Amino acid sequence: MDQIAAHQDNATGRDWPVAIYRTLKDFGVAQLSYVPDAGHSRLIKLSHADASIKTTVLTTEEEGVALSAGAWLGGERAVLLMQSSGVGNCINMLSLMTSCRFPLLTLVTMRGEWAEFNPWQIPMGKATPTTLEAMGATVLRLDNPDDAEEVISAAASLAYDGDQQVAVLISQRMIGRKKWTTETH
Amino acid sequence: MSVPVGTLDRRAAVKTLLADRGDLLVVSGLGSSTYDVFDAGEHPGNFYLWGAMGGAAMIGLGLALAQPKRPVLVVTGDGEQLMGIGSLLTVATKQPANLSIAVLDNGQYGETGMQLSHSGLGAKLDVIARGAGIDDVADIADIAGIESFRASLRDLKGGPRLARIRIATGELERALPPRDGAYLKNRFRGHLGFAVT
Numbered sequence: 001m002d003q004i005a006a007h008q009d010n011a012t013g014r015d016w017p018v019a020i021y022r023t024l025k026d027f028g029v030a031q032l033s034y035v036p037d038a039g040h041s042r043l044i045k046l047s048h049a050d051a052s053i054k055t056t057v058l059t060t061e062e063e064g065v066a067l068s069a070g071a072w073l074g075g076e077r078a079v080l081l082m083q084s085s086g087v088g089n090c091i092n093m094l095s096l097m098t099s100c101r102f103p104l105l106t107l108v109t110m111r112g113e114w115a116e117f118n119p120w121q122i123p124m125g126k127a128t129p130t131t132l133e134a135m136g137a138t139v140l141r142l143d144n145p146d147d148a149e150e151v152i153s154a155a156a157s158l159a160y161d162g163d164q165q166v167a168v169l170i171s172q173r174m175i176g177r178k179k180w181t182t183e184t185h
Numbered sequence: 186m187s188v189p190v191g192t193l194d195r196r197a198a199v200k201t202l203l204a205d206r207g208d209l210l211v212v213s214g215l216g217s218s219t220y221d222v223f224d225a226g227e228h229p230g231n232f233y234l235w236g237a238m239g240g241a242a243m244i245g246l247g248l249a250l251a252q253p254k255r256p257v258l259v260v261t262g263d264g265e266q267l268m269g270i271g272s273l274l275t276v277a278t279k280q281p282a283n284l285s286i287a288v289l290d291n292g293q294y295g296e297t298g299m300q301l302s303h304s305g306l307g308a309k310l311d312v313i314a315r316g317a318g319i320d321d322v323a324d325i326a327d328i329a330g331i332e333s334f335r336a337s338l339r340d341l342k343g344g345p346r347l348a349r350i351r352i353a354t355g356e357l358e359r360a361l362p363p364r365d366g367a368y369l370k371n372r373f374r375g376h377l378g379f380a381v382t
Contacts, residue, residue, distance in 0.1 A: 031250060054250045056279055059271030066240030068271075070247025072231060073370065075379050078247065096237035096244075100366030112279070161382075 007028055011115035016174065017042035019148035020107065024079055027156040029105075030054060031071045033064035039109030039175040043081065061086035062093035069102045080106040084128040084169070086122060094135035095167045104137070104165040105156055114172035128169065137165040145174055190324065191351030198350055199260060200225045201331045202287060204354055205258075209338060210248060210373075214241035214261025216296040218289055222260050223362035229376035232369055233362045239269030242286055246276050249284035249344075252377070255316035256283050256338045257262040263290040263304040270313065276345050277318030285338050286314075286347045291354045299354065 021043055024032070032047045033056040034040060047055045058064050064080035071078035082090075087108060097104045111118075112125020129139045138158060142151045151168060161164040190240035196207065199221040211231045218241075219233045232248075234241055245259035266273075266288050276284065292305025304310055311324045323334055325348050334348045363369060371381050 031247065054279070056246070056250075056275060059274055060242070061274050063243045063269070065274055066237060066243035066269075067247040067275075069237075069240075070244035070249075071251050072247075072249025073244070073373050073377075074248040075374065075377060076247075076251035093237055093240055096234075096240060096366075099236060100370045102370065 014145065016145040016148040017046070018144075019145075020152050023149050023152040023156065024053075025050075026153070027160060028077055029079050030076040031067065031078035032058070032081065033058050033066070033067050033078065035059075035061050035083070035086055037081065037083045037109055038178075039083065039170065040095045040107070043107075061089045063160075064106075065090050065093040065097060065104065068104050069096055069100065072102050077103070079106070080104070082106060082108055082148045084108055084110050084112065084125045087128045087131050087167075088124050091131060091135055094132075094137065094165060098136040101163045102165075103159040103163055104167075105159040105168045106165075107152070107170060108167050109175055110172040112172070115177045116172065117178060125172075129166045132167045135165075137167050138164065140168045141171065142168050143174065144172040191353050193292055193327065193331075193350065193352045194223050196224050196357060198289065198331055198352055202258075202260070202335055202350075204335070206230075207339070209362055210252065210255050210257045210377075212241055212245045212248065212257070212259045213264035214238075214259070216262055216265065217338070217357070218261045218265065220357075220360045221289070223331070224360035227362065227374045230277070231362070232373045235364050235366070238265055239272070241265055242269055242272040242276055245284055245286065246272070246279060246281060249281040250279065253281075253283055254341065255377075256275040256285070256341060257281075258338060259286045261286070261288055262295070263288055263292060263310060264294045264302045266310065267303050267308070271382060273314050273347070275318040278301050280345060282344045283341045284345045285334075287334070287344070288349050289346065290349050291352045295354075295355055295356060299356075303381060305317070311349045314349075319347050320346050323348040324351070325349065326351045 016028035068078040213219040241261040249257040
């Protein structure tokens, strides 16, 4: 039901997760893996509700890199969702993708770059683009919700048709400030 | 806290495991497991890892999900599986019925000078696998056990399963399969009928 509703949505503004979902569907993505993340929560829910996408929760992000390689070996397209803090966990596993020229499409919600309240998120957030590029990945930015379909589509073509490892960094500004109902320290 | 006593010759164990393999697809973990699988017989349905330590079981999972009608076997070592120990939990969440994992366990890191692994220091991979949610777990110490495990691989409804195979320690002559990752990938996909684009 979620899937039908999603297709009827007008994918602009706050509906960018729906635009991403629809674009992934257009590209025939059959496997989605993720480490739970608030910014991706809607897309994760859409994926779980879609019987044609095998959705896998991971204990750590590099599992999803290896899973994507296995999916491709078996003839399926995969996408990996994570938060910027997970990019560092993937470094050595990215060697698998470059050594074998496996496609990798990963969508990374950024922390540590916009109105970040938690200083512990900042080092990995700052290092995210350079870390990915150091391992040979192409880094694209998604800063404007209205660009979601165009950017994800470009990234998917580059990954699945160009045999590249592609990360789309989704701006923390797009996701919004983390809201706290009570002050915590 | 001691090295598990294994007497199986790893090459003979893997040869037995892969005999009459039929349509079995195999992913081998970094190090000696890759040499063992190659030594048992070169095959386009083998995907040899020369890196990606800790990733063998997850590659097996992605493949098993994509190819539910083919049996998929991951052959790896205790050290490689320990580095990706969380992947056993992830495998269990998906319950891929066509996926089997064989862990060649000598309690040591053979490739780097026989340092004791956590398995060699007392961790029980079979117990961990059960705790992760993999119900079909075997602790194998002889060839008859491997033959029985091999027969179970053809049951595409019985997985996921994991076998801890107790092998002897000691270094063997290396048997080196191709190292070109793109070649291995394209060969494997070609075996499944996917054209190189």
